[in-house]
Amino acid sequence: xxxxxxxxxxxxxxxxxxxxxxxxxxxxxxxxxxxxxxxxxxxxxxxxxxxxxxxxxxxxxxxxxxxxxxxxxx
Amino acid sequence: xxxxxxxxxxxxxxxxxxxxxxxxxxxxxxxxxxxxxxxxxxxxxxxxxxxxxxxxxxxxxxxxxxxxxxxxxxxxxxxxxxxxxxxxxxxxxxxxxxxxxxxxxxxxxxxxxxxxxxxxxxxxxxxxxxxxxxxxxxxxxxxxxxxxxxxxxxxxxxxxxxxxxxxxxxxxxxxxxxxxxxxxxxxxxxxxxxxxxxxxxxxxxxxxxxxxxxxxxxxxxxxxxxxxxxxxxxxxxxxxxxxxxxxxxxxxxxxxxxxxxxxxxxxxxxxxxxxxxxxxxxxxxxxxxxxxxxxxxxxxxxxxxxxxxxxxxxxxxxxxxxxxxxxxxxxxxxxxxxxxxxxxxxxxxxxxxxxxxxxxxxxxxxxxxxxxxxxxxxxxxxxxxxxxxxxxxxxxxxxxxxxxxxxxxxxxxxxxxxxxxxxxxxxxxxxxxxxxxxxxxxxxxxxxxxxxxxxxxxxxxxxxxxxxxxxxxxxxxxxxxxxxxxxxxxxxxxxxxxxxxxxxxxxxxxxxxxxxxxxxxxxxxxxxxxxxxxxxxxxxxxxxxxxxxxxxxxxxxxxxxxxxxxxxxxxxxxxxxxxxxxxxxxxxxxxxxxxxxxxxxxxxxxxxxxxxxxxxxxxxxxxxxxxxxxxxxxxxxxxxxxxxxxxxxxxxxxxxxxxxxxxxxxxxxxxxxxxxxxxxxxxxxxxxxxxxxxxxxxxxxxxxxxxxxxxxxxxxxxxxxxxxxxxxxxxxxxxxxxxxxxxxxxxxxxxxxxxxxxxxxxxxxxxxxxxxxxxxxxxxxxxxxxxxxxxxxxxxxxxxxxxxxxxxxxxxxxxxxxxxxxxxxxxxxxxxxxxxxxxxxxxxxxxxxxxxxxxxxxxxxxxxxxxxxxxxxxxxxxxxxxxxxxxxxxxxxxxxxxxxxxx
Numbered sequence: 001x002x003x004x005x006x007x008x009x010x011x012x013x014x015x016x017x018x019x020x021x022x023x024x025x026x027x028x029x030x031x032x033x034x035x036x037x038x039x040x041x042x043x044x045x046x047x048x049x050x051x052x053x054x055x056x057x058x059x060x061x062x063x064x065x066x067x068x069x070x071x072x073x074x
Numbered sequence: 075x076x077x078x079x080x081x082x083x084x085x086x087x088x089x090x091x092x093x094x095x096x097x098x099x100x101x102x103x104x105x106x107x108x109x110x111x112x113x114x115x116x117x118x119x120x121x122x123x124x125x126x127x128x129x130x131x132x133x134x135x136x137x138x139x140x141x142x143x144x145x146x147x148x149x150x151x152x153x154x155x156x157x158x159x160x161x162x163x164x165x166x167x168x169x170x171x172x173x174x175x176x177x178x179x180x181x182x183x184x185x186x187x188x189x190x191x192x193x194x195x196x197x198x199x200x201x202x203x204x205x206x207x208x209x210x211x212x213x214x215x216x217x218x219x220x221x222x223x224x225x226x227x228x229x230x231x232x233x234x235x236x237x238x239x240x241x242x243x244x245x246x247x248x249x250x251x252x253x254x255x256x257x258x259x260x261x262x263x264x265x266x267x268x269x270x271x272x273x274x275x276x277x278x279x280x281x282x283x284x285x286x287x288x289x290x291x292x293x294x295x296x297x298x299x300x301x302x303x304x305x306x307x308x309x310x311x312x313x314x315x316x317x318x319x320x321x322x323x324x325x326x327x328x329x330x331x332x333x334x335x336x337x338x339x340x341x342x343x344x345x346x347x348x349x350x351x352x353x354x355x356x357x358x359x360x361x362x363x364x365x366x367x368x369x370x371x372x373x374x375x376x377x378x379x380x381x382x383x384x385x386x387x388x389x390x391x392x393x394x395x396x397x398x399x400x401x402x403x404x405x406x407x408x409x410x411x412x413x414x415x416x417x418x419x420x421x422x423x424x425x426x427x428x429x430x431x432x433x434x435x436x437x438x439x440x441x442x443x444x445x446x447x448x449x450x451x452x453x454x455x456x457x458x459x460x461x462x463x464x465x466x467x468x469x470x471x472x473x474x475x476x477x478x479x480x481x482x483x484x485x486x487x488x489x490x491x492x493x494x495x496x497x498x499x500x501x502x503x504x505x506x507x508x509x510x511x512x513x514x515x516x517x518x519x520x521x522x523x524x525x526x527x528x529x530x531x532x533x534x535x536x537x538x539x540x541x542x543x544x545x546x547x548x549x550x551x552x553x554x555x556x557x558x559x560x561x562x563x564x565x566x567x568x569x570x571x572x573x574x575x576x577x578x579x580x581x582x583x584x585x586x587x588x589x590x591x592x593x594x595x596x597x598x599x600x601x602x603x604x605x606x607x608x609x610x611x612x613x614x615x616x617x618x619x620x621x622x623x624x625x626x627x628x629x630x631x632x633x634x635x636x637x638x639x640x641x642x643x644x645x646x647x648x649x650x651x652x653x654x655x656x657x658x659x660x661x662x663x664x665x666x667x668x669x670x671x672x673x674x675x676x677x678x679x680x681x682x683x684x685x686x687x688x689x690x691x692x693x694x695x696x697x698x699x700x701x702x703x704x705x706x707x708x709x710x711x712x713x714x715x716x717x718x719x720x721x722x723x724x725x726x727x728x729x730x731x732x733x734x735x736x737x738x739x740x741x742x743x744x745x746x747x748x749x750x751x752x753x754x755x756x757x758x759x760x761x762x763x764x765x766x767x768x769x770x771x772x773x774x775x776x777x778x779x780x781x782x783x784x785x786x787x788x789x790x791x792x793x794x795x796x797x798x799x800x801x802x803x804x805x806x807x808x809x810x811x812x813x814x815x816x817x818x819x820x821x822x823x824x825x826x827x828x829x830x831x832x833x834x835x836x837x838x839x840x841x842x843x844x845x846x847x848x849x850x851x852x853x854x855x856x857x858x859x860x861x862x863x864x865x866x867x868x869x870x871x872x873x874x875x876x877x878x879x880x881x882x883x884x885x886x887x888x889x890x891x892x893x894x895x896x897x898x899x900x901x902x903x904x905x906x907x908x909x910x911x912x913x914x915x916x917x918x919x920x921x922x923x924x925x926x927x928x929x930x931x932x933x934x935x936x937x938x939x940x941x942x943x944x945x946x947x948x949x950x951x952x953x954x955x956x957x958x959x960x961x962x963x964x965x966x967x968x969x970x971x972x973x974x975x976x977x
Contacts, residue, residue: 015155024320
């Protein structure tokens with residue numbers, strides 16, 4: 001499988017994971033408590049958000065862009 | 075602290091700066107040194123997503139409902155994870171088909187349908203008006219807050235009517251930079267540059283307010299959270315509520331995911347204004363990072379403001395009142411400019427996008443239908459777009475004036491989101507499901523829109539008291555099942571969640587349901603294949619079936635109306651070059667007509683372009699039967715060519731066979747010549763000796779008795795040899811011509827062998843050669859002609875005697891049973907036969923040995939005849955080395971089968 005296809009599929013998987021992590025019922029696990037005085041839900045959401053963004057960056061910034069792919073059928 | 079005149083000057087100066095940036099952006103675009111050709115600028119322009127809703131509304135929402143402002147930004151982050159799988163595809167398809175708006179995308183996918191384009195445009199406009207109103211209202215409110223807070227210079231008429239001024243300036247901006255030219259690419263670099271700049275201002279000013287709250291007003295963000303958690307009413311907002319709040323959260327995530335793709339302005343900046351596809355790559359993480367950064371301080375600002383600002387302040391103005399209360403009017407001004415940026419960029423891009431849609435998908439089709447679109451079209455198109463911008467902004471302004479503020483900024487925005495989300499299923503199905511049909515999309519989107527209008531738009535207008543209260547409280551026709559806020563009795567949900575649920579349910583059900591039951595037209599099917607199967611979007615509809623009569627001059631003139639003569643000629647010349655033809659000789663074929671359509675699509679949308687080109691090209695519709703006929707002809711042609719191929723293969727095989735046969739014939743001819751010469755030679759030898767001896771006898775009557783006797787013996791012997799030779803040759807000829815009568819019967823090979831051995835006993839004794847016979851009792855029988863088989867055995871035995879040394883010769887005759895036959899071997903201890911000659915000796919007249927010195931007795935046909943006989947019986951004859959030296963002649967005959975005996 002071309003490496004861009006593999007990277008695209010990883011991003012799709014990241015999407016699915018993100019849908020689960022950014023929505024109830026997972027969110028209910030983090031509601032109410034605080035960590036070092038900060039609201040846990042707030043800390044959790046922004047941490048996951050940061051990680052997801054970083055993972056997208058790590059995936060797309062590698063050599064080889066999806067746009068440069070030849071017209072190959074998957 | 076802030077004089078209203080100073081405020082106005084600051085706002086005007088800021089707008090002036092934007093005009094300058096936009097002008098530079100446009101100038102640079104003309105000279106080819108694009109200001110926006112960068113992935114960072116692209117990502118910043120995508121941040122047009124963050125409007126005054128984000129800037130003011132999020133804080134307001136966070137102040138009242140806690141963290142549930144966040145799904146609106148988490149949704150886009152998730153969609154950007156699908157950048158390569160989904161967004162890139164939209165980008166490619168849109169570029170390949172010169173798509174200029176979301177309405178155009180759906181119209182083009184569903185058979186270049188004018189109805190789809192119009193419907194999408196109407197929904198987009200209706201859905202966007204409250205959203206634009208929200209921006210105008212936010213700007214005027216923020217101006218008022220800044221002004222009022224200082225105790226008011228009061229009575230300034232200009233500030234009382236701020237919305238109209240804001241609306242005017244923004245409309246002017248959109249007109250100046252959004253409708254400068256009609257271009258096939260529909261790009262506005264100046265606007266994008268200004269929007270990117272505004273995104274920086276938004277982010278900087280908001281982060282400034284956030285840091286101010288955390289660092290100056292409070293002792294770090296921990297301090298804000300600590301103090302907020304001490305207040306029970308604020309601590310409540312650290313939590314996410316129960317199941318209902320969870321459903322709202324999920325709904326908002328979905329809405330935001332749909333909106334980032336479907337909002338007209340997002341489509342404009344993401345797809346239409348995209349300079350280079352590769353910019354999307356970096357934007358895939360830069361844009362989520364931007365969203366994260368601008369949202370990081372929303373919650374702390376909201377909490378800080380709630381802790382600081384007097385109760386009862388409008389939550390949507392907290393970003394401004396927080397610095398004002400603390401006495402930092404400069405920061406408040408910066409915040410105001412940030413909010414202004416957010417509002418301005420949204421209004422400008424949205425109106426430009428909507429004006430394109432209104433012009434291309436509503437007005438032009440109407441004009442086309444009425445036949446009012448003539449010469450001098452370009453100014454007309456620009457005029458339409460300018461008017462559309464003014465109308466859209468005015469609608470927004472009217473909405474602000476007429477609809478009293480009952481909803482927060484976010485709620486108004488969410489209603490807009492829900493409207494454009496009606497396109498989302500159509501886009502997803504359109505790109506990934508080939509069988510999604512025009513009828514399905516028209517039904518689904520219309521139904522979704524109607525439900526949206528009934529459950530979300532109606533209550534927001536109805537609350538103004540223009541509609542009978544009974545309708546809202548008891549439902550249409552007094553049916554409680556039709557209450558707008560609790561359709562079919564679904565009560566207790568948030569209005570947005572409720573509306574989104576019902577509209578999406580009907581929308582998706584209708585698209586899928588109708589698509590499954592209604593057939594696509596030929597054009598629709600073609601477009602569907604282009605959008606769905608060609609996932610790279612690189613193919614254009616060049617292979618489309620097209621038939622009609624067109625003149626290139628007509629096409630050039632038509633496109634020239636919209637794009638300008640020079641540009642059009644250039645585009646056609648380019649096409650001719652691409653095809654390697656002289657521009658003057660470019661034929662008006664399907665490719666050229668498609669080029670014209672594509673060029674026009676960039677200016678007026680695919681649906682209108684199709685209608686226009688059809689008017690010039692006199693396209694004859696191709697019906698289903700005709701397509702089937704073409705398909706039939708094609709498959710027939712394929713079948714013919716396949717058959718032809720098969721026949722040519724057969725022909726080749728036959729030719730090869732013939733060639734082989736010919737070679738065989740020549741070989742036979744050569745053999746016949748050889749045979750004839752050999753036969754004449756063989757016949758001549760005995761004849762010559764007979765003649766010469768007879769002449770001696772005739773000429774010398776006085777020859778002594780002993781010599782005469784000897785000569786006569788020679789004559790008799792040679793005559794016998796001649797007779798034998800002629801007999802053998804007759805035998806060969808008879809066997810070869812098939813005129814021999816074969817008396818096939820069940821024969822015991824052993825018995826025949828014994829008989830032959832007995833018959834030749836005297837021969838062996840004469841030469842004093844020992845004959846060993848090994849014939850077991852249980853030898854199988856075989857099917858043969860007894861006399862002929864006897865002849866073969868005798869031939870083999872006499873040969874053996876002939877070549878065995880006198881007195882010391884030993885010949886062994888053996889018959890053994892084999893797997894499916896009987897083998898008879900005759901072994902001698904003579905000189906043997908060299909391997910090279912073993913096949914030859916079975917040919918006619920081939921005798922091994924020195925022909926000159928020792929002429930062996932015999933015709934030289936015996937082995938040839940034997941082999942013919944044995945082969946006639948279905949057996950084989952061959953020779954091999956004997957273990958004791960000498961040769962072993964073998965004959966193998968098949969065992970007689972039961973079936974053969976029965977026959």
